Amino acid sequence: MTAAPFLAAATLALPGIAHGFFTRKGGVSEGVYASLNGGVGSRDAPDAVAENRARMAAALGVRADQLAVPYQVHSPDAIAISVHWALDARPCCDGVVTATPGLALGVTGADCGMILFADPEARVVGAAHAGWRGALGGVVEATVAAMERLGAKRGAVVAALGPCIAQESYEVGPEFVAAFVEAGEARDRFFVPGRRPRYSMFDLKAYIAERAARAGVGQFEDMRLDTYADEERFFSYRRTTHRREPDYGRLVSAIALA
Template sequence: MIVTVDALDRLKGIRHGFLTRRGGVSDGIYDSLNCGLGTTDERARVFENRARAMKAAGLLDGPLNTAYQVHSAKVLVVETPLDQSNRPEVDGLVTRTKGINLGVLTADCGPVLFADAEAGVIGAAHAGWKGALSGVLQETVRVMEILGARRENIVAAIGPCIGQDSYEVGTEFPTPFIEQDRDNARFFAANACRKFQFDLAGYCAAQLQSLGLAEVVVSGHDTCALEDDFFSYRRKTKRDEPDYGRQVSVIGIV
Protein backbone atom coordinates (compact mmCIF):
# COMPACT_ATOMS: atom_id res chain seq x y z
CA MET A 1 0.00 0.00 0.00
CA ILE A 2 2.91 2.37 0.68
CA VAL A 3 6.44 2.90 -0.62
CA THR A 4 9.05 4.57 1.58
CA VAL A 5 12.73 5.35 1.12
CA ASP A 6 15.44 4.88 3.74
CA ALA A 7 16.90 8.33 3.12
CA LEU A 8 13.72 9.96 4.48
CA ASP A 9 12.82 7.18 6.92
CA ARG A 10 15.92 7.80 9.00
CA LEU A 11 15.24 11.52 9.47
CA LYS A 12 14.08 12.33 12.98
CA GLY A 13 10.68 13.99 13.19
CA ILE A 14 9.76 13.38 9.54
CA ARG A 15 7.16 10.94 8.21
CA HIS A 16 6.53 10.25 4.56
CA GLY A 17 5.06 7.79 2.10
CA PHE A 18 4.48 7.26 -1.61
CA LEU A 19 1.08 5.57 -1.67
CA THR A 20 0.08 2.97 -4.21
CA ARG A 21 -3.44 2.45 -5.57
CA ARG A 22 -4.09 -0.36 -3.06
CA GLY A 23 -6.05 -0.25 0.18
CA GLY A 24 -8.84 2.21 -0.56
CA VAL A 25 -12.62 2.25 -0.87
CA SER A 26 -13.11 3.36 -4.49
CA ASP A 27 -14.11 0.97 -7.26
CA GLY A 28 -14.22 0.66 -11.05
CA ILE A 29 -11.48 2.63 -12.81
CA TYR A 30 -10.65 4.24 -9.45
CA ASP A 31 -9.99 0.94 -7.69
CA SER A 32 -9.09 1.52 -4.96
CA LEU A 33 -7.00 4.21 -3.20
CA ASN A 34 -7.87 7.10 -5.49
CA CYS A 35 -6.90 10.35 -3.73
CA GLY A 36 -7.58 12.79 -6.55
CA LEU A 37 -10.16 15.48 -5.83
CA GLY A 38 -10.08 16.37 -9.53
CA THR A 39 -11.56 13.03 -10.56
CA THR A 40 -15.26 12.19 -10.92
CA ASP A 41 -14.97 9.66 -8.11
CA GLU A 42 -17.35 10.13 -5.15
CA ARG A 43 -15.90 12.91 -2.99
CA ALA A 44 -16.59 11.04 0.25
CA ARG A 45 -14.60 8.08 -1.01
CA VAL A 46 -11.69 10.30 -2.01
CA PHE A 47 -11.55 11.85 1.46
CA GLU A 48 -11.70 8.40 3.08
CA ASN A 49 -8.84 7.30 0.85
CA ARG A 50 -6.82 10.37 1.78
CA ALA A 51 -7.40 9.65 5.47
CA ARG A 52 -6.17 6.10 4.96
CA ALA A 53 -3.09 7.38 3.16
CA MET A 54 -2.30 9.72 6.04
CA LYS A 55 -2.68 6.93 8.57
CA ALA A 56 -0.48 4.58 6.55
CA ALA A 57 2.28 7.18 6.56
CA GLY A 58 1.94 7.84 10.28
CA LEU A 59 0.52 11.34 9.78
CA LEU A 60 -2.50 11.58 12.04
CA ASP A 61 -2.38 15.24 13.06
CA GLY A 62 -4.09 17.77 10.83
CA PRO A 63 -5.51 17.62 7.29
CA LEU A 64 -3.74 16.70 4.06
CA ASN A 65 -2.88 19.78 2.02
CA THR A 66 -2.76 19.42 -1.76
CA ALA A 67 -2.79 21.92 -4.63
CA TYR A 68 -4.54 22.25 -7.97
CA GLN A 69 -1.55 21.17 -10.00
CA VAL A 70 -0.99 22.98 -13.29
CA HIS A 71 2.46 21.78 -14.46
CA SER A 72 4.12 25.03 -13.38
CA ALA A 73 7.20 26.04 -11.39
CA LYS A 74 5.10 27.84 -8.78
CA VAL A 75 5.72 26.94 -5.13
CA LEU A 76 3.64 27.99 -2.13
CA VAL A 77 4.55 28.27 1.56
CA VAL A 78 1.79 26.63 3.62
CA GLU A 79 1.33 27.95 7.16
CA THR A 80 -2.36 27.17 7.71
CA PRO A 81 -4.53 24.39 6.22
CA LEU A 82 -5.44 24.91 2.58
CA ASP A 83 -9.09 25.00 1.53
CA GLN A 84 -9.41 21.77 -0.47
CA SER A 85 -12.50 23.09 -2.25
CA ASN A 86 -10.48 26.04 -3.57
CA ARG A 87 -6.96 24.72 -3.99
CA PRO A 88 -4.15 27.07 -5.06
CA GLU A 89 -2.78 26.60 -8.58
CA VAL A 90 0.80 25.62 -7.79
CA ASP A 91 3.00 22.55 -8.18
CA GLY A 92 5.12 22.78 -5.06
CA LEU A 93 4.25 23.11 -1.37
CA VAL A 94 6.68 23.93 1.46
CA THR A 95 6.20 24.27 5.22
CA ARG A 96 8.00 24.37 8.54
CA THR A 97 4.79 24.00 10.54
CA LYS A 98 4.10 20.81 12.45
CA GLY A 99 0.72 19.33 11.54
CA ILE A 100 0.68 20.93 8.08
CA ASN A 101 0.97 17.72 6.08
CA LEU A 102 1.81 18.11 2.40
CA GLY A 103 0.67 15.93 -0.47
CA VAL A 104 1.22 15.66 -4.21
CA LEU A 105 -1.06 13.78 -6.63
CA THR A 106 0.36 11.86 -9.58
CA ALA A 107 -0.46 9.27 -12.21
CA ASP A 108 2.85 9.07 -14.14
CA CYS A 109 4.38 12.43 -13.25
CA GLY A 110 7.14 12.46 -10.65
CA PRO A 111 6.23 13.02 -6.98
CA VAL A 112 9.23 14.50 -5.17
CA LEU A 113 9.42 14.82 -1.39
CA PHE A 114 12.00 17.00 0.37
CA ALA A 115 13.13 17.35 3.97
CA ASP A 116 15.74 19.20 6.01
CA ALA A 117 15.22 17.58 9.39
CA GLU A 118 17.72 19.88 11.11
CA ALA A 119 15.85 23.02 10.07
CA GLY A 120 12.42 21.37 10.30
CA VAL A 121 11.45 22.29 6.74
CA ILE A 122 9.73 19.97 4.28
CA GLY A 123 8.49 20.18 0.71
CA ALA A 124 6.47 18.28 -1.89
CA ALA A 125 6.62 18.86 -5.64
CA HIS A 126 4.71 17.61 -8.67
CA ALA A 127 7.27 17.13 -11.44
CA GLY A 128 5.80 16.33 -14.80
CA TRP A 129 8.08 17.06 -17.73
CA LYS A 130 6.80 20.62 -18.10
CA GLY A 131 7.26 21.50 -14.45
CA ALA A 132 10.62 19.79 -14.22
CA LEU A 133 11.88 21.57 -17.34
CA SER A 134 10.65 24.96 -16.11
CA GLY A 135 12.29 24.58 -12.69
CA VAL A 136 9.75 23.43 -10.09
CA LEU A 137 12.40 21.35 -8.29
CA GLN A 138 14.87 24.23 -8.07
CA GLU A 139 12.10 26.57 -6.95
CA THR A 140 11.02 24.17 -4.19
CA VAL A 141 14.57 24.11 -2.82
CA ARG A 142 14.81 27.92 -3.09
CA VAL A 143 11.61 28.42 -1.10
CA MET A 144 12.73 25.86 1.49
CA GLU A 145 15.90 27.92 1.95
CA ILE A 146 13.80 31.04 2.58
CA LEU A 147 12.24 29.15 5.50
CA GLY A 148 15.66 28.29 6.94
CA ALA A 149 16.62 25.06 5.20
CA ARG A 150 20.17 24.52 3.93
CA ARG A 151 20.51 22.72 0.63
CA GLU A 152 23.44 20.67 1.88
CA ASN A 153 21.07 19.22 4.51
CA ILE A 154 18.10 18.57 2.21
CA VAL A 155 17.18 15.00 1.30
CA ALA A 156 15.05 14.61 -1.85
CA ALA A 157 13.23 11.45 -2.94
CA ILE A 158 11.66 10.88 -6.35
CA GLY A 159 8.79 8.45 -6.00
CA PRO A 160 6.96 6.16 -8.43
CA CYS A 161 6.56 7.70 -11.88
CA ILE A 162 6.47 6.58 -15.49
CA GLY A 163 9.62 4.65 -16.39
CA GLN A 164 11.78 5.19 -19.44
CA ASP A 165 10.68 1.92 -21.05
CA SER A 166 7.06 3.12 -20.89
CA TYR A 167 7.59 6.75 -21.87
CA GLU A 168 7.74 7.04 -25.65
CA VAL A 169 7.93 10.62 -26.93
CA GLY A 170 8.07 12.22 -30.36
CA THR A 171 11.14 13.33 -32.25
CA GLU A 172 10.54 16.98 -31.35
CA PHE A 173 10.22 16.32 -27.60
CA PRO A 174 13.94 16.36 -26.66
CA THR A 175 14.59 19.76 -28.25
CA PRO A 176 13.85 22.08 -25.28
CA PHE A 177 15.76 19.78 -22.92
CA ILE A 178 18.83 19.77 -25.13
CA GLU A 179 18.54 23.53 -25.64
CA GLN A 180 18.63 23.82 -21.84
CA ASP A 181 21.75 21.62 -21.62
CA ARG A 182 23.28 19.47 -24.34
CA ASP A 183 24.09 16.86 -21.69
CA ASN A 184 20.33 16.23 -21.29
CA ALA A 185 20.50 14.11 -24.46
CA ARG A 186 21.51 11.22 -22.16
CA PHE A 187 17.93 11.02 -20.87
CA PHE A 188 16.58 10.10 -24.32
CA ALA A 189 17.07 6.67 -25.88
CA ALA A 190 16.15 6.11 -29.54
CA ASN A 191 13.71 3.24 -30.10
CA ALA A 192 12.85 1.00 -33.05
CA CYS A 193 10.03 3.35 -34.13
CA ARG A 194 12.51 6.21 -34.60
CA LYS A 195 11.11 7.99 -31.59
CA PHE A 196 12.60 8.37 -28.11
CA GLN A 197 12.14 6.91 -24.63
CA PHE A 198 12.40 9.63 -21.96
CA ASP A 199 13.91 9.02 -18.51
CA LEU A 200 11.84 11.42 -16.41
CA ALA A 201 13.16 10.20 -13.05
CA GLY A 202 16.74 10.36 -14.28
CA TYR A 203 16.28 13.91 -15.52
CA CYS A 204 14.72 14.99 -12.22
CA ALA A 205 17.48 13.31 -10.23
CA ALA A 206 20.16 15.10 -12.27
CA GLN A 207 18.45 18.46 -11.71
CA LEU A 208 18.39 17.85 -7.96
CA GLN A 209 21.95 16.56 -7.79
CA SER A 210 23.19 19.70 -9.53
CA LEU A 211 21.87 21.72 -6.57
CA GLY A 212 24.28 20.10 -4.11
CA LEU A 213 21.67 18.46 -1.88
CA ALA A 214 22.62 16.06 0.90
CA GLU A 215 21.07 13.07 -0.86
CA VAL A 216 18.89 12.34 -3.90
CA VAL A 217 17.18 8.97 -4.23
CA VAL A 218 14.83 7.41 -6.80
CA SER A 219 12.28 4.74 -5.85
CA GLY A 220 12.48 3.15 -9.31
CA HIS A 221 8.82 2.11 -9.71
CA ASP A 222 7.26 2.43 -13.19
CA THR A 223 3.64 3.57 -12.71
CA CYS A 224 2.63 2.73 -16.28
CA ALA A 225 4.02 -0.81 -16.23
CA LEU A 226 2.87 -1.78 -12.72
CA GLU A 227 -0.91 -1.71 -13.24
CA ASP A 228 -1.83 -3.57 -10.05
CA ASP A 229 0.01 -1.02 -7.93
CA PHE A 230 -0.32 2.37 -9.62
CA PHE A 231 -2.66 4.60 -11.61
CA SER A 232 -1.33 5.80 -14.97
CA TYR A 233 -2.45 8.59 -17.27
CA ARG A 234 -0.61 7.07 -20.23
CA ARG A 235 -2.22 3.69 -19.69
CA LYS A 236 -5.63 5.36 -19.48
CA THR A 237 -4.94 7.23 -22.73
CA LYS A 238 -3.91 4.09 -24.61
CA ARG A 239 -7.15 2.38 -23.53
CA ASP A 240 -9.34 5.44 -24.16
CA GLU A 241 -10.80 5.25 -20.66
CA PRO A 242 -12.93 8.19 -19.45
CA ASP A 243 -10.81 9.07 -16.41
CA TYR A 244 -8.07 7.75 -14.14
CA GLY A 245 -7.22 7.69 -10.46
CA ARG A 246 -4.39 9.53 -8.72
CA GLN A 247 -2.06 8.16 -6.12
CA VAL A 248 -0.84 10.49 -3.38
CA SER A 249 2.60 11.05 -1.89
CA VAL A 250 2.71 12.65 1.56
CA ILE A 251 5.18 14.16 4.00
CA GLY A 252 4.84 15.84 7.38
CA ILE A 253 6.64 16.94 10.53
CA VAL A 254 5.71 14.96 13.66
Protein backbone atom coordinates in the same frame (compact mmCIF):
# COMPACT_ATOMS: atom_id res chain seq x y z
CA MET B 1 -9.84 5.36 11.11
CA THR B 2 -8.32 2.79 8.76
CA ALA B 3 -4.81 3.83 7.73
CA ALA B 4 -3.79 3.34 4.10
CA PRO B 5 -0.71 1.24 3.33
CA PHE B 6 2.25 3.01 1.75
CA LEU B 7 5.79 2.63 0.49
CA ALA B 8 8.64 4.34 2.33
CA ALA B 9 12.01 5.65 1.18
CA ALA B 10 15.12 4.74 3.16
CA THR B 11 16.41 8.28 2.63
CA LEU B 12 13.42 9.73 4.49
CA ALA B 13 13.45 7.34 7.44
CA LEU B 14 14.24 10.25 9.77
CA PRO B 15 13.30 11.04 13.39
CA GLY B 16 10.30 13.33 13.67
CA ILE B 17 9.30 13.01 10.01
CA ALA B 18 6.45 10.90 8.62
CA HIS B 19 6.14 10.20 4.92
CA GLY B 20 4.42 7.84 2.54
CA PHE B 21 4.32 7.04 -1.15
CA PHE B 22 0.79 5.68 -1.38
CA THR B 23 -0.13 3.05 -3.94
CA ARG B 24 -3.54 2.37 -5.45
CA LYS B 25 -4.32 -0.14 -2.68
CA GLY B 26 -6.20 0.30 0.59
CA GLY B 27 -9.06 2.59 -0.38
CA VAL B 28 -12.79 2.53 -1.10
CA SER B 29 -12.99 3.65 -4.73
CA GLU B 30 -14.31 1.29 -7.39
CA GLY B 31 -13.94 0.57 -11.09
CA VAL B 32 -10.99 2.25 -12.85
CA TYR B 33 -10.31 4.13 -9.61
CA ALA B 34 -9.88 1.02 -7.46
CA SER B 35 -9.11 1.57 -4.81
CA LEU B 36 -7.02 4.33 -3.16
CA ASN B 37 -7.69 7.15 -5.63
CA GLY B 38 -6.54 10.49 -4.20
CA GLY B 39 -7.46 12.68 -7.15
CA VAL B 40 -10.14 15.31 -6.56
CA GLY B 41 -9.78 16.16 -10.26
CA SER B 42 -10.95 12.70 -11.31
CA ARG B 43 -14.57 11.79 -11.95
CA ASP B 44 -14.57 9.46 -8.98
CA ALA B 45 -17.20 9.88 -6.24
CA PRO B 46 -16.07 12.83 -4.05
CA ASP B 47 -16.98 10.98 -0.86
CA ALA B 48 -14.74 8.08 -1.87
CA VAL B 49 -11.80 10.39 -2.60
CA ALA B 50 -12.32 12.15 0.74
CA GLU B 51 -12.31 8.82 2.58
CA ASN B 52 -9.19 7.73 0.71
CA ARG B 53 -7.37 10.93 1.65
CA ALA B 54 -8.48 10.57 5.25
CA ARG B 55 -6.89 7.12 5.30
CA MET B 56 -3.66 8.59 3.93
CA ALA B 57 -3.67 11.30 6.59
CA ALA B 58 -4.21 8.64 9.28
CA ALA B 59 -1.18 6.75 8.01
CA LEU B 60 0.91 9.91 8.47
CA GLY B 61 -0.49 10.58 11.93
CA VAL B 62 -2.26 13.83 11.04
CA ARG B 63 -5.91 14.87 10.96
CA ALA B 64 -7.82 14.37 7.73
CA ASP B 65 -8.22 18.13 7.32
CA GLN B 66 -4.44 18.63 7.55
CA LEU B 67 -3.38 16.94 4.30
CA ALA B 68 -2.66 19.83 1.94
CA VAL B 69 -2.50 19.02 -1.79
CA PRO B 70 -2.30 21.98 -4.22
CA TYR B 71 -4.01 22.47 -7.58
CA GLN B 72 -1.21 21.20 -9.80
CA VAL B 73 -0.66 22.95 -13.15
CA HIS B 74 2.72 21.60 -14.35
CA SER B 75 4.36 24.84 -13.24
CA PRO B 76 7.80 25.66 -11.79
CA ASP B 77 6.16 27.36 -8.80
CA ALA B 78 6.59 26.40 -5.14
CA ILE B 79 5.12 28.07 -2.06
CA ALA B 80 5.55 27.90 1.71
CA ILE B 81 2.49 27.33 3.90
CA SER B 82 1.82 27.27 7.63
CA VAL B 83 -1.92 26.50 7.61
CA HIS B 84 -4.14 24.34 5.41
CA TRP B 85 -6.33 25.94 2.77
CA ALA B 86 -9.96 25.24 1.95
CA LEU B 87 -10.51 22.72 -0.85
CA ASP B 88 -12.05 25.42 -3.05
CA ALA B 89 -9.08 27.74 -2.40
CA ARG B 90 -6.21 25.46 -3.39
CA PRO B 91 -3.22 27.44 -4.71
CA CYS B 92 -2.07 26.76 -8.27
CA CYS B 93 1.47 25.46 -7.84
CA ASP B 94 3.49 22.25 -8.01
CA GLY B 95 5.68 22.53 -4.94
CA VAL B 96 4.77 23.12 -1.30
CA VAL B 97 6.98 23.42 1.79
CA THR B 98 6.36 23.92 5.49
CA ALA B 99 7.98 24.12 8.91
CA THR B 100 4.67 23.56 10.69
CA PRO B 101 4.30 20.30 12.67
CA GLY B 102 1.12 18.34 12.08
CA LEU B 103 0.58 19.73 8.57
CA ALA B 104 1.05 17.15 5.83
CA LEU B 105 2.10 18.19 2.33
CA GLY B 106 0.99 16.04 -0.57
CA VAL B 107 1.21 15.91 -4.35
CA THR B 108 -0.64 13.69 -6.79
CA GLY B 109 0.64 11.84 -9.83
CA ALA B 110 -0.09 9.11 -12.34
CA ASP B 111 3.24 8.97 -14.22
CA CYS B 112 4.74 12.36 -13.28
CA GLY B 113 7.43 12.41 -10.63
CA MET B 114 6.39 12.89 -7.00
CA ILE B 115 9.31 14.05 -4.86
CA LEU B 116 9.40 14.39 -1.08
CA PHE B 117 12.05 16.55 0.62
CA ALA B 118 13.26 17.01 4.19
CA ASP B 119 15.90 18.87 6.13
CA PRO B 120 15.74 16.98 9.44
CA GLU B 121 17.95 19.46 11.30
CA ALA B 122 16.08 22.60 10.27
CA ARG B 123 12.77 20.69 10.45
CA VAL B 124 11.53 21.78 7.07
CA VAL B 125 9.77 19.47 4.61
CA GLY B 126 8.50 19.76 1.07
CA ALA B 127 6.70 17.96 -1.73
CA ALA B 128 6.86 18.54 -5.48
CA HIS B 129 5.01 17.30 -8.56
CA ALA B 130 7.44 17.13 -11.47
CA GLY B 131 6.19 16.19 -14.89
CA TRP B 132 8.47 16.99 -17.78
CA ARG B 133 7.21 20.58 -18.03
CA GLY B 134 7.63 21.28 -14.35
CA ALA B 135 11.03 19.62 -14.18
CA LEU B 136 12.25 21.51 -17.23
CA GLY B 137 10.86 24.75 -15.81
CA GLY B 138 12.66 24.28 -12.48
CA VAL B 139 10.09 23.09 -9.94
CA VAL B 140 12.70 20.99 -8.11
CA GLU B 141 14.99 23.99 -7.65
CA ALA B 142 12.04 26.20 -6.69
CA THR B 143 10.96 23.76 -3.97
CA VAL B 144 14.46 23.62 -2.48
CA ALA B 145 14.69 27.44 -2.61
CA ALA B 146 11.36 27.71 -0.78
CA MET B 147 12.66 25.33 1.89
CA GLU B 148 15.81 27.42 2.19
CA ARG B 149 13.73 30.52 2.90
CA LEU B 150 12.28 28.65 5.90
CA GLY B 151 15.74 27.90 7.25
CA ALA B 152 16.73 24.70 5.45
CA LYS B 153 20.25 24.22 4.10
CA ARG B 154 20.52 22.81 0.60
CA GLY B 155 23.29 20.39 1.46
CA ALA B 156 21.28 19.04 4.38
CA VAL B 157 18.15 18.40 2.28
CA VAL B 158 17.39 14.77 1.44
CA ALA B 159 14.89 13.88 -1.26
CA ALA B 160 13.21 10.79 -2.64
CA LEU B 161 11.48 10.22 -5.95
CA GLY B 162 8.54 7.84 -5.65
CA PRO B 163 6.36 6.14 -8.30
CA CYS B 164 7.12 7.65 -11.71
CA ILE B 165 7.08 6.50 -15.32
CA ALA B 166 10.37 4.85 -16.33
CA GLN B 167 12.33 5.43 -19.52
CA GLU B 168 11.40 2.06 -21.02
CA SER B 169 7.73 3.08 -20.76
CA TYR B 170 8.01 6.69 -21.94
CA GLU B 171 8.21 7.13 -25.73
CA VAL B 172 8.04 10.72 -26.99
CA GLY B 173 7.99 12.52 -30.31
CA PRO B 174 10.64 14.77 -31.92
CA GLU B 175 8.93 17.96 -30.76
CA PHE B 176 9.36 16.80 -27.16
CA VAL B 177 13.08 16.29 -27.63
CA ALA B 178 13.34 19.66 -29.38
CA ALA B 179 11.92 21.43 -26.31
CA PHE B 180 14.77 20.06 -24.19
CA VAL B 181 17.44 20.82 -26.76
CA GLU B 182 16.16 24.39 -27.08
CA ALA B 183 16.44 24.71 -23.31
CA GLY B 184 20.10 23.72 -23.51
CA GLU B 185 19.75 20.16 -22.22
CA ALA B 186 21.99 17.40 -23.58
CA ARG B 187 19.99 15.11 -25.84
CA ASP B 188 22.21 12.06 -25.29
CA ARG B 189 21.92 12.14 -21.49
CA PHE B 190 18.16 11.71 -21.22
CA PHE B 191 16.98 10.25 -24.54
CA VAL B 192 17.63 6.98 -26.37
CA PRO B 193 16.12 5.82 -29.69
CA GLY B 194 12.47 4.84 -29.47
CA ARG B 195 10.51 1.96 -30.91
CA ARG B 196 9.30 4.04 -33.85
CA PRO B 197 11.31 6.10 -36.35
CA ARG B 198 12.08 9.64 -35.09
CA TYR B 199 10.74 8.79 -31.64
CA SER B 200 12.77 8.65 -28.42
CA MET B 201 12.53 7.17 -24.94
CA PHE B 202 12.77 9.85 -22.25
CA ASP B 203 14.34 9.24 -18.84
CA LEU B 204 12.26 11.49 -16.59
CA LYS B 205 13.72 9.87 -13.48
CA ALA B 206 17.31 10.68 -14.48
CA TYR B 207 16.31 14.19 -15.43
CA ILE B 208 14.68 14.82 -12.05
CA ALA B 209 17.79 13.47 -10.34
CA GLU B 210 19.89 15.87 -12.41
CA ARG B 211 17.71 18.84 -11.42
CA ALA B 212 17.97 17.81 -7.77
CA ALA B 213 21.76 17.79 -8.10
CA ARG B 214 21.67 21.26 -9.66
CA ALA B 215 19.54 22.40 -6.73
CA GLY B 216 22.27 21.28 -4.32
CA VAL B 217 20.26 18.51 -2.66
CA GLY B 218 22.57 16.61 -0.32
CA GLN B 219 21.12 13.16 -0.91
CA PHE B 220 18.70 11.88 -3.54
CA GLU B 221 16.96 8.51 -3.79
CA ASP B 222 15.11 7.10 -6.79
CA MET B 223 12.84 4.33 -5.53
CA ARG B 224 12.85 2.84 -9.07
CA LEU B 225 9.10 2.35 -9.30
CA ASP B 226 7.52 2.42 -12.77
CA THR B 227 3.88 3.56 -12.71
CA TYR B 228 3.20 2.38 -16.26
CA ALA B 229 4.57 -1.15 -15.89
CA ASP B 230 3.22 -1.92 -12.41
CA GLU B 231 -0.55 -1.90 -12.89
CA GLU B 232 -1.21 -3.78 -9.66
CA ARG B 233 0.19 -1.00 -7.49
CA PHE B 234 0.04 2.21 -9.52
CA PHE B 235 -2.27 4.35 -11.61
CA SER B 236 -0.87 5.53 -14.96
CA TYR B 237 -2.20 8.26 -17.23
CA ARG B 238 -0.26 6.92 -20.20
CA ARG B 239 -1.45 3.36 -19.68
CA THR B 240 -5.04 4.61 -19.44
CA THR B 241 -4.59 6.63 -22.63
CA HIS B 242 -3.18 3.67 -24.54
CA ARG B 243 -6.16 1.56 -23.44
CA ARG B 244 -8.64 4.36 -24.16
CA GLU B 245 -10.14 4.06 -20.71
CA PRO B 246 -12.54 6.83 -19.62
CA ASP B 247 -10.52 8.14 -16.66
CA TYR B 248 -7.80 7.21 -14.19
CA GLY B 249 -6.99 7.48 -10.51
CA ARG B 250 -4.23 9.55 -8.94
CA LEU B 251 -1.57 8.45 -6.55
CA VAL B 252 -0.60 10.60 -3.58
CA SER B 253 2.80 11.06 -1.98
CA ALA B 254 2.97 13.05 1.26
CA ILE B 255 5.25 14.12 4.09
CA ALA B 256 4.77 15.75 7.50
CA LEU B 257 6.66 16.91 10.56
CA ALA B 258 5.53 14.93 13.59
